[in-house]
Amino acid sequence: MKTPIVDFLRKYDNExxxxxxxxxxxxxxxxxxxxxxxxxxxxxxxxxxxxxxKESEKNASALYETAMTLxxxxxxxxxxxxxxxxxxxxGVNKILxxxxxxxxxxxxxxxxxxxxxxxxxxxxVSDISSGEYTAEDIDEALLKTGCKAVYITSPDYLGNILDxxxxxxxxxxxxxxxxxxxxxxxxxxxxxxxxxxxTLGADMCCDSAHKTLPVLTxxxxxxxxxxxxxxxxNISKSVMSVFATTSxxxxxxxxxxxxxxxLSEKENIFSAEERFxxxxxxxxxxxxxxxxxxxxxxxxxxxxxxxxxxxxxKSLEENKISVEYSDRSxxxxxxxxxxxxxxxxxxxNAFCYAAKLKCGLSVEKMVFKLMPAQVKMSITEAFFxxxxxxPTEFSVGRICSATKVICPPCIPxxxxxxxxxxxxxxxxKRYGISTVNxxx
Ligand SMILES: Cc1ncc(COP(=O)(O)O)c(C=O)c1O
Numbered sequence: 001m002k003t004p005i006v007d008f009l010r011k012y013d014n015e016x017x018x019x020x021x022x023x024x025x026x027x028x029x030x031x032x033x034x035x036x037x038x039x040x041x042x043x044x045x046x047x048x049x050x051x052x053x054k055e056s057e058k059n060a061s062a063l064y065e066t067a068m069t070l071x072x073x074x075x076x077x078x079x080x081x082x083x084x085x086x087x088x089x090x091g092v093n094k095i096l097x098x099x100x101x102x103x104x105x106x107x108x109x110x111x112x113x114x115x116x117x118x119x120x121x122x123x124x125v126s127d128i129s130s131g132e133y134t135a136e137d138i139d140e141a142l143l144k145t146g147c148k149a150v151y152i153t154s155p156d157y158l159g160n161i162l163d164x165x166x167x168x169x170x171x172x173x174x175x176x177x178x179x180x181x182x183x184x185x186x187x188x189x190x191x192x193x194x195x196x197x198x199t200l201g202a203d204m205c206c207d208s209a210h211k212t213l214p215v216l217t218x219x220x221x222x223x224x225x226x227x228x229x230x231x232x233x234n235i236s237k238s239v240m241s242v243f244a245t246t247s248x249x250x251x252x253x254x255x256x257x258x259x260x261x262x263l264s265e266k267e268n269i270f271s272a273e274e275r276f277x278x279x280x281x282x283x284x285x286x287x288x289x290x291x292x293x294x295x296x297x298x299x300x301x302x303x304x305x306x307x308x309x310x311x312x313x314k315s316l317e318e319n320k321i322s323v324e325y326s327d328r329s330x331x332x333x334x335x336x337x338x339x340x341x342x343x344x345x346x347x348x349n350a351f352c353y354a355a356k357l358k359c360g361l362s363v364e365k366m367v368f369k370l371m372p373a374q375v376k377m378s379i380t381e382a383f384f385x386x387x388x389x390x391p392t393e394f395s396v397g398r399i400c401s402a403t404k405v406i407c408p409p410c411i412p413x414x415x416x417x418x419x420x421x422x423x424x425x426x427x428x429k430r431y432g433i434s435t436v437n438x439x440x
Pocket of ligand 1: 074075076077078102104153156157181183184208218220408409
């Protein structure tokens, strides 16, 4: 019998590739499979911890200065379902959210019958992940919709960061909870200027520790603020257990535990931040336009940099550098404190090489406008309807059943219950989504 997955991984691991994609450990942490146990005597229980897991979660909570930090071994996706379910349990089942939310949020709302009032970006965007949403936009929408919770994504997949401090003030003034998808920003707490969502006023947030910290894929935190509604503290573990596996991975928990030690030595993140800020200046001198506001992410705008994604990605690949994501308008590279000076030198050489290839390249700017869709059914009703798969070009006027996304960035273009129109079909096609699921 062939072992296609193992064969691929062995080859990839042996090729000395510079990994500028998640996970943040970059293939450099070692956790023996002997640590892969289950909830045996003495090993504690993730959803009713009283021993070693409790102690480790408390360490994480102290580092992030939260009232409570819960470990997830199933990514931010599990934390997001948990946060939406906790809101529901205290009576909040209508949420205001910018349109660039990850599919795990839509899935949570579908499962929990939570209504979403979508906020659309005012101007044109070059990517479905992006969009500028201000505190004023949120204030206005809260007044209009009467929502008692706001769910925002910051940083987003391309590294844009929202003004969480201002948004949190607006939420408080309107009596609304603020929940942040901080999947990409677990490290923000440890920068020279702490810009973690909990510090800036969020009630709860999720961090995919695995994306930017030395943590195995799946390792994530659900943080609850010291200022949040105390009911969240009592219900969080039992709510999370409803959606989670009953066999949480001790390998992942061990990596979260090790990350606490790593994060307690703050210089690890400080020195990486300094290195990356300097590096970003160097590539900008080479004519590469980085639109990421995050220090640990580089997002090259291909239009502003006059280079096609294909040429840039090829140049990087020829230098054995593997990227996180690329599409027509952007190439995303994810750094972590595990990236060394030598890695940055290698990356700089690849950018120098790419700079020579871009001479004379004129790149077409791709922008589109996301427009509010007509809603004919609730997310839940459409999600559980009998459906059929049809070519995207025939979907105008039909109701979306299952939300289709391309992953990454896993951001929905049309959500369950919404009607496809000419504009959304155009955007779906731009992303190469050739079939969609519609209600029969
Ligand atoms: C913005 C955002 N939120 C949530 C998630 C889900 O995170 P996880 O993979 O840890 O479940 C992702 C995954 O890439 C993401 O990009």
